[in-house]
Amino acid sequence: xxxxxxxxxxxxxxxxxxxxxxxxxxxxxxxxxxxxxxxxxxxxxxxxxxxxxxxxxxxxxxxxxxxxxxxxxxxxxxxxxxxxxxxxxxxxxxxxxxxxxxxxxxxxxxxxxxxxxxxxxxxxxxxxxxxx
Amino acid sequence: xxxxxxxxxxxxxxxxxxxxxxxxxxxxxxxxxxxxxxxxxxxxxxxxxxxxxxxxxxxxxxxxxxxxxxxxxxxxxxxxxxxxxxxxxxxxxxxxxxxxxxxxxxxxxxxxxxxxxxxxxxxxxxxxxxxxxxxxxxxxxxxxxxxxxxxxxxxxxxxxxxxxxxxxxxxxxxxxxxxxxxxxxxxxxxxxxxxxxxxxxxxxxxxxxxxxxxxxxxxxxxxxxxxxxxxxxxxxxxxxxxxxxxxxxxxxxxxxxxxxxxxxxxxxxxxxxxxxxxxxxxxxxxxxxxxxxxxxxxxxxxxxxxxxxxxxxxxxxxxxxxxxxxxxxxxxxxxxxxxxxxxxxxxxxxxxxxxxxxxxxxxxxxxxxxxxxxxxxxxxxx
Amino acid sequence: xxxxxxxxxxxxxxxxxxxxxxxxxxxxxxxxxxxxxxxxxxxxxxxxxxxxxxxxxxxxxxxxxxxxxxxxxxxxxxxxxxxxxxxxxxxxxxxxxxxxxxxxxxxxxxxxxxxxxxxxxxxxxxxxxxxxxxxxxxxxxxxxxxxxxxxxxxxxxxxxxxxxxxxxxxxxxxxxxxxxxxxxxxxxxxxxxxxxxxxxxxxxxxxxxxxxxxxxxxxxxxxxxxxxxxxxxxxxxxxxxxxxxxxxxxxxxxxxxxxxxxxxxxxxxxxxxxxxxxxxxxxxxxxxxxxxxxxxxxxxxxxxxxxxxxxxxxxxxxxxxxxxxxxxxxxxxxxxxxxxxxxxxxxx
Numbered sequence: 001x002x003x004x005x006x007x008x009x010x011x012x013x014x015x016x017x018x019x020x021x022x023x024x025x026x027x028x029x030x031x032x033x034x035x036x037x038x039x040x041x042x043x044x045x046x047x048x049x050x051x052x053x054x055x056x057x058x059x060x061x062x063x064x065x066x067x068x069x070x071x072x073x074x075x076x077x078x079x080x081x082x083x084x085x086x087x088x089x090x091x092x093x094x095x096x097x098x099x100x101x102x103x104x105x106x107x108x109x110x111x112x113x114x115x116x117x118x119x120x121x122x123x124x125x126x127x128x129x130x131x132x
Numbered sequence: 133x134x135x136x137x138x139x140x141x142x143x144x145x146x147x148x149x150x151x152x153x154x155x156x157x158x159x160x161x162x163x164x165x166x167x168x169x170x171x172x173x174x175x176x177x178x179x180x181x182x183x184x185x186x187x188x189x190x191x192x193x194x195x196x197x198x199x200x201x202x203x204x205x206x207x208x209x210x211x212x213x214x215x216x217x218x219x220x221x222x223x224x225x226x227x228x229x230x231x232x233x234x235x236x237x238x239x240x241x242x243x244x245x246x247x248x249x250x251x252x253x254x255x256x257x258x259x260x261x262x263x264x265x266x267x268x269x270x271x272x273x274x275x276x277x278x279x280x281x282x283x284x285x286x287x288x289x290x291x292x293x294x295x296x297x298x299x300x301x302x303x304x305x306x307x308x309x310x311x312x313x314x315x316x317x318x319x320x321x322x323x324x325x326x327x328x329x330x331x332x333x334x335x336x337x338x339x340x341x342x343x344x345x346x347x348x349x350x351x352x353x354x355x356x357x358x359x360x361x362x363x364x365x366x367x368x369x370x371x372x373x374x375x376x377x378x379x380x381x382x383x384x385x386x387x388x389x390x391x392x393x394x395x396x397x398x399x400x401x402x403x404x405x406x407x408x409x410x411x412x413x414x415x416x417x418x419x420x421x422x423x424x425x426x427x428x429x430x431x432x433x434x435x436x437x438x439x440x441x442x443x444x445x446x447x448x449x450x451x452x453x454x455x456x457x458x459x460x461x462x463x464x465x466x467x468x469x470x471x472x473x474x475x476x477x478x479x480x481x482x483x484x485x486x487x488x489x490x491x492x493x494x495x496x497x498x499x500x501x502x503x504x505x506x507x508x509x510x511x512x513x514x
Numbered sequence: 515x516x517x518x519x520x521x522x523x524x525x526x527x528x529x530x531x532x533x534x535x536x537x538x539x540x541x542x543x544x545x546x547x548x549x550x551x552x553x554x555x556x557x558x559x560x561x562x563x564x565x566x567x568x569x570x571x572x573x574x575x576x577x578x579x580x581x582x583x584x585x586x587x588x589x590x591x592x593x594x595x596x597x598x599x600x601x602x603x604x605x606x607x608x609x610x611x612x613x614x615x616x617x618x619x620x621x622x623x624x625x626x627x628x629x630x631x632x633x634x635x636x637x638x639x640x641x642x643x644x645x646x647x648x649x650x651x652x653x654x655x656x657x658x659x660x661x662x663x664x665x666x667x668x669x670x671x672x673x674x675x676x677x678x679x680x681x682x683x684x685x686x687x688x689x690x691x692x693x694x695x696x697x698x699x700x701x702x703x704x705x706x707x708x709x710x711x712x713x714x715x716x717x718x719x720x721x722x723x724x725x726x727x728x729x730x731x732x733x734x735x736x737x738x739x740x741x742x743x744x745x746x747x748x749x750x751x752x753x754x755x756x757x758x759x760x761x762x763x764x765x766x767x768x769x770x771x772x773x774x775x776x777x778x779x780x781x782x783x784x785x786x787x788x789x790x791x792x793x794x795x796x797x798x799x800x801x802x803x804x805x806x807x808x809x810x811x812x813x814x815x816x817x818x819x820x821x822x823x824x825x826x827x828x829x830x831x832x833x834x835x836x837x838x839x840x841x842x843x844x845x846x847x848x849x850x851x852x853x854x855x856x857x858x859x860x861x862x
Contacts (some may be wrong), residue, residue, distance in 0.1 A: 009262060014610040030263070036378070047612075056284070056382050058276035059329040060268065064252050067268045069853060069860075070560055072326075075269050077277065077377045085377040088267045091559060092527045092842075100284050108569040108610050109561040110597075111267055120597055122606060123267065125561065131527065131842045 006121055013123040016050065016106070018084050019043030029084035050106035052078035052126065055085060057102075059095040066112045074098035078106070078126050090126040103129035133230040135351035137361035138511070140169025141473040142240075146342035146461030147311040154188050154244040155200045161343035161466075162201050162240045169347045169357040175234035177201070177208035180221030180241030181465035184210075186254040188247050197240070214258035215414060217241060218468025219498030219507035222346060223367045226509075229348045240345035241470070243463035251339050255464070258501040260375040272336055272415065274376050274502040276328035279417035281383035283330070285432065288420060290330050292435030294321040296416040297334050297458055299438040303445060304455020306485045311340050311461030335416040340461030344470035360480045362511050365493070368395030369507040376502050385418070385503040388425035392497065395508035396427075403427035406510070407491040408478055409449065410471035412499035413456040419443075422497060423451060426508070445486060453478070453486045468498030472509060479513030516640040517682035518819070519581065519647065520828070522574020523673040523791040524567050525778060525838040528557040530851045532666045538848040539661045546666060551752020555669035555779025557851055558655040562670065564593040565603045567653040567784070569610045571674035574832035575649065576611065578683070579676045583611055586676065587645025588618040590635050592628025592783045593672075594701070594708075595655045596621055607651070618645070625699060626748055627809020628652060629783035633675050634815055637686055640677045647678045654782035659707035660857055667751050669779025673787035673835075683825040684794065684803075686817060690731040692723055693813035700810065710810070719812045720750060724758050727814035728806045735818055739763035743801040746772035746789040748808035750780050764804075771796060772805075777839045783809075790819075792835035797821040 011017040012030035019031040023040030029048060034041060057076035060067075067073070074095035079085045090098045091109070104126030111123040142164020144157050152160075158179070166172065179197050184190045194208035211221040218241030225239035245251055256265045259274060282288050298318055304310040316334060324334040347357075354361035370390035373379050380386065396402055403426060411426070413419035420434035428449045429437055437443040443451035454460050454474040457467060475494035477483050492513050499506045531554045533543035547553065558567070568591050576583055589611075591603045604619035618639070622628040629652010636650035653672025658665035677686075698719030701708035711719075724747055732738060739745070745764045747755035752775050759769045772789035781788055786807040793803055803819040833841075852858050 009266075010609055014606075015612055036373075055377075056277045056281040058273050058280060058331075059326075060270055060273045060276075061326045061328060062252075062270065062272065063268065064256065064265075064270055065250065070268070073268065075267065075273055075277070077382060087264050087269060087375070087377045089561075091561065092844075100280070107566070108573075109559075109566050110563055111561065120563075120565075120606075121266070122565065122610070125267075127527075128842070 003119060006119060016048035016124065018046055018048050018082065020046055027082045027084045029086060046082065048080040048082055048084050050124065051129065052080045052104050052106060054090065054098060054100055054102040054104060055079050056100055057090065057098045076126060078104060088123065088125050092127040092131060105129050134232055136226050136229045136348055136364045137351040137354040138346045138364065138476050139349050139354050139357040139361050140165040140171065140347035141345065141476050142168065143309055143344040143470055143473050144342050145309050146340050146463060148246050149341040150246065152341060154184055154190060154242060155196060157244060157341060157343040158197045158240060158242040159200050161242065161345040162238060165238060165240070165345035165347040171236055171347060171357060174203050174206050174236050174238050176228055176237045177203065177206055178221040178224045178237070178239045179208065179210045180218035180239065180469055181210050182212060182214050182217050182243060183254050183257065184244065186257065187249045188244050213505045214500035215412070215464050216468055216498045216500035216505045216507050217465040218344070218470070219496065219509065220369070220468065222469060222472055222509060223369055223507050225348050226364055226367050229350055235349050235353060237348045238345060239348065239469060240343060241466035241468055242343035243465040244341050245339045245463060246341050263375045263377065270328060272331050273328040275415040275417055276331045277376060278382055278421065278502065279330055282417060282421060285383045288435035290322065291318070292420065292439050293330070293335050293416040294318050295438035296413065296419045297321045299444060300413065300452060300456040300458035303453050303486060304459025307455045307460055310455045310459050311338055312459045331415055337414050337457035337462040340463040342461060342463035342466050344466045344473050346469055346472050346476065360514055362476045362479045362513055364509060365512050366395040366398035366510040367507065368392060368398060370394065371505050372503055374501055374504045379503065385421045385425045387503050387506040388422050388497065388499060391506040391508045392426040395510050399510040405493055406449065406495050407493050408453060408475065408488045409451050409495040409497065410454060410474050411451050411497050413452055413458055414462060418499065419451065419456065426497060445488065450488050453488060468496070468507065471496035471498060475511050479511055515685055516637060516677055516679045517686045518675050518684035519678035519681055520575040520579025520676035520683065521673065521791055521794050522571045522578060522832050523671070523788050523835050524570035524574065525671040525835070526556050526558045526562050527843045528559060528846055528854065529554045529843050530557050530846045534848055535666055549753070550666055551776055552666050552779065553776050555667060556671050557846060557854055558670035560854055563597045563655055564591070564595050564653045565597055565606045567655070567670065567672040568603060568607045568651045568674065571651060571653060571672050572607060572611045572649060575674040575676050577832045578828045581647055581676065583613050586613045586617060586647045586649055588636055588639045588648035589613060590620050590622055590632035591651045591653065592622035592624065592632035593654050594623055594625055594628060594782055624813065625810035626782040626785055627807045627813055627815060629787040630807035630815035633787065634689060634691070636675065637677045637689070640679060647676055649674060649676045652783040652787040654784050656782045657707050657855065664710065667780040669781050671778060671781035671788055672784035673791040675787070681824060682822050683828055685820045685822060687820055688731055688735040688818040690727060690734055690816045691813060692727040692730055696812035698810045698812055715810070719810060720754055720808050721758055723812050723814040724748065724806050724808050725762055727816040728762055728804070731816040731818060737818065741802055742768055742804045744772055744793045744797065744803045745769050746786050746793055746805040748786045748806065749773065749775035749789060752776045774835060774839060788835060794825065795829055795834040795836065797825060799823045799825060
C-alpha cells in the first residue's frame with residue numbers, strides 16, 4: 001500500500017473521525033464531501049464512540065494472501081451508537097460466536113502488513129463487549 | 133429513439149482456456165456475431181471487460197480489439213462496471229443505435245482470468261478498497277454477509293442456497309459451452325469446503341476465461357441480416373453503494389430492484405410477462421436475492437425458487453437455463469453479454485435441450501460488485 | 515513536585531501455560547514451575563504489537579487522568595520489540611490517542627528497562643516545565659527462543675503513565691538510576707531471537723543492579739523497606755524478584771500485588787510498569803510504593819511514589835490489571851502459539 005494513500009486514511013482509521021451532515025443529521029464515516037442522503041455539503045466533525053453492534057457477519061475461511069495466517073476469522077458490519085456502519089474483523093473470541101446483535105468494543109489493532117518490508121497498517125477491530 | 137434489434141451472436145466456450153489469449157477470445161466471439169448476421173462492417177464497438185489491466189496487464193482494449201477484429205479505424209472503447217461490464221456494454225451499444233448515431237454496433241464482453249494473476253485480489257477491486265478490502269474481506273465474504281442477513285431476516289437456509297447450485301449444474305450439464313457439465317447432488321454441494329460462512333465452494337461461481345458478443349442494428353434494418361431478429365425492448369440500470377456497510381439493508385439488493393423497475397417501465401410490462409431470465413448468480417445467494425428484487429418471487433421467498441422447482445426449466449419462471457454463472461462459468465466482463473446470447477437463442481427457438489417452450493420475452497440481469505451496479509435488458513422474439 | 519495524573523495497562527487475551535511449553539520440549543513441567551514460579555503467560559495475537567498495546571494502555575491512562583489529550587507535550591515509548599526497526603512507535607500511538615502535533619516523541623530501548631526510562635524522561639519534561647503533561651509507556655511483545663529457558667517467560671503487555679504537576683493520583687518523591695555495561699542479555703541487529711549469558715544474568719546482572727538501585731534510592735531518601743506498603747521489582751521470572759526483595763528486607767505481603775509474572779509472564783519493558791499498575795489499582799491514599807526496574811545491558815531505575823487522595827476515585831475508570839489477568843482469555847496449544855509468535859518459517 002503506497003504511503004500517501006495510507007496516510008490520508010489515518011484520521012478515519014485511528015481516531016474514528018466522522019462527519020454529521022448539518023442538513024439531515026446522518027453520520028458519514030469515513031467523511032465525504034457530499035452527504036449521500038440529502039446531498040448536503042456541510043458537516044460537523046465528530047469521533048465515533050468505540051463501541052458497536054454487529055449487523056451481519058461471516059467467517060472467512062479462504063482469505064486474501066495478506067491474511068493467510070489469520071484465517072478463519074470473523075468479519076462483521078458494525079454499527080456505532082451514532083448510526084455509522086463499517087466493516088471490520090471481530091477478534092478475541094471464537095469466530096462462530098459472532099452474529100447479528102452482538103455488542104462489541106472497538107480496539108486499535110494491526111490490520112495488515114504490506115509484505116515483508118512494507119508499511120504496517122492499523123485500524124480498529126471489534127472485540128466482544130465486556131471482555132476488556 | 134429508434135427500435136433496436138440483435139441480429140447476430142457469438143460466444144466462445146467458457147472454462148480454463150490455456151491456449152487462448154484475451155484478444156483471441158474476443159475475436160472468436162466477435163467474428164461469431166458478425167458472421168451469424170452476415171455483416172462485414174461495423175460503425176462502433178463496445179468492449180465489456182472488468183480488469184484486463186490487472187489480469188493480463190492490458191488496458192486500452194477498444195483500439196486493440198478493433199484492430200484484431202480487422203476493424204481498424206472503427207470507434208471503440210471499453211466499458212467497465214466490474215461484473216456488470218458486459219451488460220453495460222450492451223446498454224451503451226443500445227443507446228448508440230437507438231439514438232440514430234450508428235447502425236451496426238458490436239457489444240462484446242471478454243475476460244482472461246487464468247493467466248496467473250492474483251484473482252482474489254483483482255476481484256476485490258470491485259468492492260471498496262478503503263472501507264472493506266483493507267480489513268480483510270473477500271468477495272465471497274461480502275456475499276456471505278448478504279446471505280447471513282437474508283437468512284436472519286427471512287429464514288432462508290443453507291439447503292435453499294444449495295438447490296440453486298444443483299439447478300445450475302443440472303442445466304449446465306446440457307450446455308455445450310459451459311465450464312462445468314457435470315450434474316451435482318445436494319450432498320455434493322453441502323459437503324464442499326467452506327469459503328466464507330455460510331457459502332461453500334459449490335455456492336460460488338468459478339474462475340473462467342471466455343468471451344461473448346452481440347451485434348445490434350436498428351430494427352427496421354434487421355431483415356437485411358436475419359429473418360429472426362430479437363428486439364431489445366428495454367435497458368434499465370442503476371447504482372447503489374459499493375461498500376456493503378453503507379447499504380441500507382444488507383439483505384436487499386436495492387440496485388437490482390431499481391434497475392429492474394426501470395427496465396419494466398421502459399418495456400411497458402411486468403415480471404409475469406417474462407418467459408425466462410438469465411440472472412446474475414455469482415453466488416447462490418445472489419440468485420435468491422435477485423429473483424425477489426426483480427419481482428419474480430415475493431420478498432423473502434427467493435429461497436423457494438430452486439427448491440420448489442419454480443425457477444427450473446419447465447417451472448413458472450425458468451431462471452438461468454444456461455447453467456448460470458455457477459455452471460456455465462463467469463468470465464467477469466463477458467458474463468453480461470453471454471446472458472444476452474442465451475436469451476436471444478431462446479427467443480429464436482435455437483436452444484435445443486434447454487429450450488423454454490414458447491419463449492417470447494426474456495430478461496438478462498447483470499450485476500457488479502456486491503450489488504453496486506445492475507443492468508437489466510428485456511428482449512422480445514419476433 | 516510532579517507525579518502521575520493517569521495510568522493504564524493492557525494485557526492481550528491469549529495465554530499459554532508453561533506446562534504446554536514444557537511438554538513441547540520434553541521438559542518436566544513441575545520442575546519449570548518450581549524453578550521459575552511461572553504458570554502461564556500472555557501471548558499477543560497476529561494483530562497485536564507494541565503499538566496496539568501502547569494505544570490501549572494510553573487510552574486507559576487518559577481515561578483515568580481526565581485531561582485533554584492535546585495538552586500532552588511529550589510521548590515516550592520504551593520497548594525492545596518496536597514494530598519497526600526504523601520509524602517510531604510513538605508517532606502511530608500519538609495519532610491514535612489524538613495527541614499532537616505539538617508534541618515531542620521518542621522511542622526508547624534498554625532491554626526491559628525501556629519502560630521506566632520512558633517514564634523517567636516524561637517526568638523530567640514535566641519537572642523542567644517543558645511540557646504540561648508527558649506520557650511514558652513501557653510495552654513489549656518480546657520473543658523467547660524456542661527450547662530456551664526464556665521461552666517460558668517472554669510475554670506481551672504494557673502500561674502507560676501520564677505525568678503532570680496538578681491533580682496528582684500518585685506523587686513521585688524520589689528517583690534514582692544505576693547503570694553499568696554488563697552484557698548479560700542482547701540481540702544483534704537482524705537477529706530474530708535474543709541471546710543471554712545463562713547464569714551470568716543472575717547475580718552480576720539482575721541482582722546487582724536491582725539491589726544497587728534500590729539501596730541507592732533508600733539511602734538517598736532516608737527510607738527503609740518497612741516504610742513501604744508495596745514494592746514492585748522487574749520480573750524476568752517468578753523467582754528473581756521475590757529473592758531480591760527478600761534479600762533487601764521486603765516481605766511477600768509487600769510484593770504480592772505487584773508480582774504479576776506468574777500469570778502474565780515477563781512483558782519486558784512492560785514488566786515492572788504493569789506490576790506498578792496492579793498496585794495502583796488497589797492502593798490507598800498515602801501508601802508508599804517502591805518500584806525498581808531492570809534492563810539487561812544493564813541498569814535499573816528506581817522510583818519512590820506515594821498515592822494521593824485522588825487515586826481511589828480514578829481507579830475504576832479503566833480496566834484493572836488483575837481483572838485482565840483473570841478475565842476472558844484463550845489458552846493456546848504450542849502450535850497455535852508458534853504460529854502467533856511467527857516462529858514458523860513461511861514461504862514468502
